[in-house]
Amino acid sequence: MEENITLQIGKRLRKRREKFNMTREVFAEKAGISPQFLAEIENGKKGMSVTTLYKICNNFKISADYLLFGTMPPKPLSETTKEAVPILSEPYRSYTEDIIEIVNDIINESQGKYKKSKH
Numbered sequence: 001m002e003e004n005i006t007l008q009i010g011k012r013l014r015k016r017r018e019k020f021n022m023t024r025e026v027f028a029e030k031a032g033i034s035p036q037f038l039a040e041i042e043n044g045k046k047g048m049s050v051t052t053l054y055k056i057c058n059n060f061k062i063s064a065d066y067l068l069f070g071t072m073p074p075k076p077l078s079e080t081t082k083e084a085v086p087i088l089s090e091p092y093r094s095y096t097e098d099i100i101e102i103v104n105d106i107i108n109e110s111q112g113k114y115k116k117s118k119h
Helices: 003-019 024-031 035-042 050-060 064-069 079-087 092-118
Strands: none
Touching (some): 024 035, 024 050, 050 064
């Protein structure tokens, strides 16, 4: 693995850990790795196995796309939004569905451009 890539992944992992307000020790314990190994990952000195990546993503609900590529998957519509759209009367229902589709297209397109520009 390129050092630059491991450093980027490590920085993103540290950012998520800090967002959770967790110490290295607590985060490492929940991830099933040592605090020293976590420090080495965060500092870009070591890469992690697929198993470790899986554990981190699964245990902390962190997107693998985010850790590996720096992108977040689009969030699904909230339950409130899903429930509200069908009860709207026309033409508001059609307008709302069109707006949601446009926003989703913008998000997906911007993530595609981001991925291409990062590689």
